[in-house]
Amino acid sequence: MYPGNNPNEAVNILDLHFIPLLTEQQVQARVHEIGAALTARFPDQKPLFISILSGAFVFASDLIRAFKSDCEVGFVKLSSYTGTRSSGAIQTVMGLEKDLRGRHVIVVEDIVDTGRTLHFFLNQLQLQEPASICTVTFLRKPEAAAFPVQVDYVGFDIEDKFVVGYGLDYEGLGRNLPGVYQLSEQG
Numbered sequence: 001m002y003p004g005n006n007p008n009e010a011v012n013i014l015d016l017h018f019i020p021l022l023t024e025q026q027v028q029a030r031v032h033e034i035g036a037a038l039t040a041r042f043p044d045q046k047p048l049f050i051s052i053l054s055g056a057f058v059f060a061s062d063l064i065r066a067f068k069s070d071c072e073v074g075f076v077k078l079s080s081y082t083g084t085r086s087s088g089a090i091q092t093v094m095g096l097e098k099d100l101r102g103r104h105v106i107v108v109e110d111i112v113d114t115g116r117t118l119h120f121f122l123n124q125l126q127l128q129e130p131a132s133i134c135t136v137t138f139l140r141k142p143e144a145a146a147f148p149v150q151v152d153y154v155g156f157d158i159e160d161k162f163v164v165g166y167g168l169d170y171e172g173l174g175r176n177l178p179g180v181y182q183l184s185e186q187g
């Protein structure tokens, strides 16, 4: 399944065929732009990055290293997906242990699809009275937005097609691909 040294090669994961959408270089350049913007916005606030697991862990790990000032990191695990379709119900599988009161929080998502996950999580977050909430997503599918959510920084707007790579998976596979691949209609 693995693209050798050629990022233009398609990949097969289980029964599905994926074609290249974003190269590692494109991804890294954009992550560094967002990191620089966040550094400028939160120079002395020691923001707390909250990474939504599992998908956002790759993006979050690059993003915090592109953030050139003091910060902390925490994780929550939410789950709404089975296979290639959103299942509807959101589950909090793992919660946050940190006290958020008075903290500047930066929520890091892998992808905003319907917006349901972020909408649910932001509501929970508000209750803990952070000083501010900033939202960052690596990818966004604008055509699929069913739940209006404020997203402050978007890596890339993409078509409403299933994608893998850079943390995103199909049945647990593909997270370690350094670029992003989209499901091919040709099968």
Ligand code: XMP
Pocket: 055, 080, 081, 086, 109, 110, 111, 112, 113, 114, 115, 116, 117, 118, 161, 162, 163, 164, 168, 169, 170
């Ligand atoms: P919602 O619909 O709640 O979806 O905005 C966000 C969550 O669903 C997962 N998701 C995907 N995962 N490829 C994936 O591997 C995709 O194309 C995709 N679309 C949504 C993801 O976990 C995200 O947090």
Ligand code: MG
Pocket: 055, 081, 168, 169
């Ligand atoms: Mg997933």
